[in-house]
Amino acid sequence: MADKVIPIHNALRPAPPAPRYDGAQRAGTAEGPLADTLGRTMRDLRISVTDRCNFRCVYCMPREVFDADYKFLPHAALLSFEEIARLAGIFVGLGVKKIRLTGGEPLLRKDLPRLIAMLAPLGADLTLTTNGSTLVKQAHALKDAGLNRITVSLDSLDEATFRAMNDADFPVARVLDGIAAAADAGFAPVKINMVVKRGVNDHQVVEAARHWRDSGHILRFIEFMDVGSTNGWRMDDVIPSAEVLRRIGEAFPLEPVEANYGGEVAERWRYKDGAGEIGVISSVTQAFCRDCNRMRLSTEGSLFTCLFAQHGHDLKSLLRGGATDEDIRDRIAAVWRLRDDRYSEIRTAETARQRKVEMSYIGG
Ligand code: SAM
Numbered sequence: 001m002a003d004k005v006i007p008i009h010n011a012l013r014p015a016p017p018a019p020r021y022d023g024a025q026r027a028g029t030a031e032g033p034l035a036d037t038l039g040r041t042m043r044d045l046r047i048s049v050t051d052r053c054n055f056r057c058v059y060c061m062p063r064e065v066f067d068a069d070y071k072f073l074p075h076a077a078l079l080s081f082e083e084i085a086r087l088a089g090i091f092v093g094l095g096v097k098k099i100r101l102t103g104g105e106p107l108l109r110k111d112l113p114r115l116i117a118m119l120a121p122l123g124a125d126l127t128l129t130t131n132g133s134t135l136v137k138q139a140h141a142l143k144d145a146g147l148n149r150i151t152v153s154l155d156s157l158d159e160a161t162f163r164a165m166n167d168a169d170f171p172v173a174r175v176l177d178g179i180a181a182a183a184d185a186g187f188a189p190v191k192i193n194m195v196v197k198r199g200v201n202d203h204q205v206v207e208a209a210r211h212w213r214d215s216g217h218i219l220r221f222i223e224f225m226d227v228g229s230t231n232g233w234r235m236d237d238v239i240p241s242a243e244v245l246r247r248i249g250e251a252f253p254l255e256p257v258e259a260n261y262g263g264e265v266a267e268r269w270r271y272k273d274g275a276g277e278i279g280v281i282s283s284v285t286q287a288f289c290r291d292c293n294r295m296r297l298s299t300e301g302s303l304f305t306c307l308f309a310q311h312g313h314d315l316k317s318l319l320r321g322g323a324t325d326e327d328i329r330d331r332i333a334a335v336w337r338l339r340d341d342r343y344s345e346i347r348t349a350e351t352a353r354q355r356k357v358e359m360s361y362i363g364g
Contacts, residue, residue, distance in 0.1 A: 034095055034333055034337065035337070036338070036340065037338065038290065040290070040291070041293055042094055042095050042295060043096060043294070044099075044100065044293055045088065045098070045100070045297065046364075047088070047100070047101050048104060048106075048296070049078075049101055049106045050105065050109045051073050051299045051361045052072050052360075053066075053103060053104045054105055054131070054170075055105065055166040055168045058164075058165055058197075058231070059165075059195055059224055059231045060227075060231060060364070061230075061358075062230055078299055079297075079299070081111075084297075085115070086319065086325070087297060087328070088119055088122055089122055092123070094329060097124055098126075098127065099124045099125070100129060101116075101127070101128045103364070104360050105130065105133070106130060107133070108134075113138070113141045113144070113145035116146055117145040126147055126149075127151065128147055129151040129152075130150065130151070130153070131152070131166070131175070132152040132175040133175065133178065139182045139185040139187065140181075140184075143185040149187060150182045150190055151191040151192070152179050152191070153195075154172070154176075155196075156201045156204045157207060158172075165201060179192065179217065189216050189217050189218050190217045191218045193222055194208055194219060195222045195224055196222065196244060197238075197239070198224075198236065198237045198238065199237070200237075202239045205239075205244055209248045209251070210251070212276075212278075218279060219279070220279035220280065221241060221244045221280050222281045223241060223284045224239070225307075226308070226347070226352040226356075227359040228357065228359055229355045229356055230358065235284075235349070235352075238284050238285070241285060252275070254269045254271060254272065255270060255272055263288075265281055266280065267279060267280050283307075287345040288344070289343065289345045290342070290345070292342075295336070299361060301315045301319065305335060305339040306343050308341075308343035309362070310357065311357075312357070312362075313331070313335045315328065
């Protein structure tokens with residue numbers, strides 16, 4: 001393809017300016033909680049453990065780009081489990097309360113339960129997002145290793161629609177078996193993510209609600225986002241959460257539920273008849289930047305302060321260059337203090353076209 005889009009982490013890009021750090025100012029001291037330029041405190045850390053995936057979801061890793069010639073990161077470039085655990089410990093020391101392992105498909109990373117067992121003692125809420133394809137085999141080992149919660153992505157219950165979306169000919173039944181295995185292992189309620197794309201799976205919204213009502217699991221509808229530069233995002237393809245709620249509410253009346261904690265990304269709703277709850281994640285139509293408390297650690301150890309970022313901050317060279325925990329902690333704190341991202345609030349057609357880092361690399 002003549003004008004094939006090269007995902008940003010494989011392209012040459014200028015190095016970001018190093019954050020300025022006043023060495024006398026240490027993080028997490030009597031100064032109080034670490035806050036960014038907009039007063040937001042760090043709470044969640046997402047760690048991408050691999051940039052590879054066995055699916056080619058059309059809105060995330062389109063096959064035309066992530067094809068047989070695509071250069072995924074070599075193993076030596078990936079952070080080791082020891083490096084990830086060391087960084088995670090430093091993040092927890094800076095106030096992180098929740099860690100989510102993601103990717104790519106995190107369950108493709110060999111021996112992932114070993115990493116989970118290394119992270120569990122940190123005491124953060126330890127969660128994982130997966131396409132569910134290998135959960136039947138892995139769910140019990142993940143639980144035994146100390147994983148607290150699981151989110152499974154499943155965009156449609158209709159066979160043809162799901163296979164077309166994952167573009168790997170993967171059947172619905174195997175994901176449903178994976179969800180059942182997760183529940184059996186003790187992960188219930190499982191959260192189920194459904195990205196809604198107009199004309200692709202939006203006809204399945206009410207059907208999905210009907211299926212998961214009364215199951216004890218929590219279905220969450222995600223607006224199609226302009227992450228990365230390869231998924232051909234257009235505003236016209238976004239189904240606003242308000243429309244999802246209207247369609248479901250007409251079939252099964254809904255009422256709002258209080259957030260579990262400040263900065264929770266999913267807005268919660270419950271069925272008035274007591275059949276459980278759903279969530280909507282509305283990054284496009286109702287930006288939640290002002291409460292965003294997330295850091296993202298890429299597969300190769302770059303730190304990103306926004307899902308829609310163009311640049312990361314290299315931590316791997318610190319890890320591999322003999323830096324002390326305190327040096328690394330100070331670098332992370334400096335990055336957070338200078339953070340001013342609010343991409344979703346200022347999104348325009350033009351910013352949507354800008355080259356941004358891919359979700360499979362930064363971690364979804
Ligand atoms: N492979 C795992 C999975 O499928 O859940 C974890 C990584 S995936 C990138 C994490 C989540 O991001 C999935 O629920 C996926 O559907 C969602 N996602 C990916 N691209 C998206 C986009 N452009 N807009 C909205 N959600 C997206």
